[in-house]
Amino acid sequence: MEKLSVRDLSPAGKRVLVRVDFNVPLEGERVTDDTRIRETLPTLEYLLNQNAAVILCSHLGRPKGKVDPRFSLRPAAERLQQLLRERLTREVVVRFSPVTVGPEADKLAKQLRPGEVLVLENLRYQPEEEKNDEGFARQLAALGELFVNDAFGSAHRAHASTVGVTKFLHPAAAGLLMEKELNYLGRALHAPEHPYVVILGGAKIADKIPVIQALSKAADVFLIGGGMAYTFLAAQGQPIGDSLFEPDKLDLARSILAQAERGDFRLLLPVDHVVAQKLEANAPCQVVASIPQGAKAFDIGPKTREQYAAEIQKARMVLWNGPMGVFEIAPFDQGTFAIARAAAGSPATTIVGGGDSVAAMHASGQADRIAHISTGGGASLEFLGGQELPGVAALSPRQ
Ligand code: AMP
Numbered sequence: 265m266e267k268l269s270v271r272d273l274s275p276a277g278k279r280v281l282v283r284v285d286f287n288v289p290l291e292g293e294r295v296t297d298d299t300r301i302r303e304t305l306p307t308l309e310y311l312l313n314q315n316a317a318v319i320l321c322s323h324l325g326r327p328k329g330k331v332d333p334r335f336s337l338r339p340a341a342e343r344l345q346q347l348l349r350e351r352l353t354r355e356v357v358v359r360f361s362p363v364t365v366g367p368e369a370d371k372l373a374k375q376l377r378p379g380e381v382l383v384l385e386n387l388r389y390q391p392e393e394e395k396n397d398e399g400f401a402r403q404l405a406a407l408g409e410l411f412v413n414d415a416f417g418s419a420h421r422a423h424a425s426t427v428g429v430t431k432f433l434h435p436a437a438a439g440l441l442m443e444k445e446l447n448y449l450g451r452a453l454h455a456p457e458h459p460y461v462v463i464l465g466g467a468k469i470a471d472k473i474p475v476i477q478a479l480s481k482a483a484d485v486f487l488i489g490g491g492m493a494y495t496f497l498a499a500q501g502q503p504i505g506d507s508l509f510e511p512d513k514l515d516l517a518r519s520i521l522a523q524a525e526r527g528d529f530r531l532l533l534p535v536d537h538v539v540a541q542k543l544e545a546n547a548p549c550q551v552v553a554s555i556p557q558g559a560k561a562f563d564i565g566p567k568t569r570e571q572y573a574a575e576i577q578k579a580r581m582v583l584w585n586g587p588m589g590v591f592e593i594a595p596f597d598q599g600t601f602a603i604a605r606a607a608a609g610s611p612a613t614t615i616v617g618g619g620d621s622v623a624a625m626h627a628s629g630q631a632d633r634i635a636h637i638s639t640g641g642g643a644s645l646e647f648l649g650g651q652e653l654p655g656v657a658a659l660s661p662r663q
Contacts, residue, residue: 267662268436276314277317281412282412286300286324305347310440318382323393329389356381359380364384373408384407393424394424396422401428405432413426413655420653422655427655442656449648453482457613459575459578461578461579464489467490469516479648480528493561496517496521505555507555537552538550539562545594564589565599583614586620600620
């Protein structure tokens with residue numbers, strides 16, 4: 265069902281409560297990576313230009329339902345003020361409410377003028393947020409007159425600020441970032457261009473299996489790398505040495521390989537590997553086609569990189585989630601970087617999701633060549649696994 269967009273609202277002169285994802289890393293009171301704040305700027309700019317009074321709520325870290333100054337949103341609010349000033353080339357009033365809900369927050373919200381912003385303190389200072397508590401949701405809802413959810417990264421959680429609030433505050437619309445995520449990931453799930461190449465890596469096969477299953481009809485080729493590849497290789501009876509292995513997923517891996525054999529899709533596994541005895545920076549390593557006993561494979565080898573890059577080059581749509589090796593430790597980062605370069609160089613519409621692959625994409629310096637970099641790790645995997653996200657389900661339908 266198509267969801268209402270912030271662009272369908274008439275927010276002029278109204279107080280708009282916006283759920284954003286300002287879950288940014290902090291060092292003391294300094295925001296060390298403001299990407300998540302920047303991602304919300306289009307929605308905020310839109311609302312401010314429409315002369316709305318904008319009230320922002322977000323979680324930050326895991327304060328576990330208690331007030332903990334280490335997780336205050338104040339530094340994020342200050343950073344937002346600078347970013348808005350740069351983007352709108354004018355001063356924007358950004359106020360901060362030291363409480364999330366209650367009389368003080370009510371007062372600040374009521375005093376807020378059109379064109380101004382109020383940032384509420386961390387939602388997770390309140391245990392009620394994660395419990396999707398009705399009373400808390402009602403208090404939150406009372407702060408605004410319209411609701412916009414732009415926090416795709418939190419949409420897989422049914423919390424008071426993502427689901428509960430929509431019971432009391434209508435209409436509930438998708439922000440521009442949320443809309444962009446749903447458009448791209450929706451295409452990747454339901455309406456891809458072909459050939460459609462899906463690259464999956466990372467440590468755990470269990471997280472990615474639902475994605476293979478949900479995309480088994482849509483995808484033409486799966487390229488498998490990372491730790492999850494070795495359970496597949498073991499299922500084929502190939503030697504994997506002491507590489508990562510999930511014995512309880514062997515049957516599932518076999519049934520996916522059987523689907524590939526039946527021709528439902530192609531599934532490529534690494535044909536060579538970078539192996540070492542120990543996982544250490546600059547550990548002695550070698551490239552092998554067959555993993556010797558006692559060795560551990562920590563990256564895909566050069567032949568595999570070439571093969572995978574050739575598939576990516578031929579694709580019209582590419583989806584990538586999960587690193588091809590232990591990309592945090594050189595030299596086992598080379599396979600992941602090769603895929604990042606191939607994805608950036610491909611003429612395909614490319615979508616990258618998952619914290620590690622996104623980080624690798626940025627580190628490769630070519631992130632700007634990617635059509636869509638998803639901001640939601642867990643949320644994007646659940647969405648691509650075919651699950652309905654509660655925060656999305658709760659948005660009002662477009663009439
Ligand atoms: P995930 O959270 O499942 O996407 O896994 C990401 C993690 O997988 C990263 O921390 C990588 O270091 C790790 N990883 C990737 N390839 C391997 C491998 N061959 N062996 C062990 N860990 C790996």
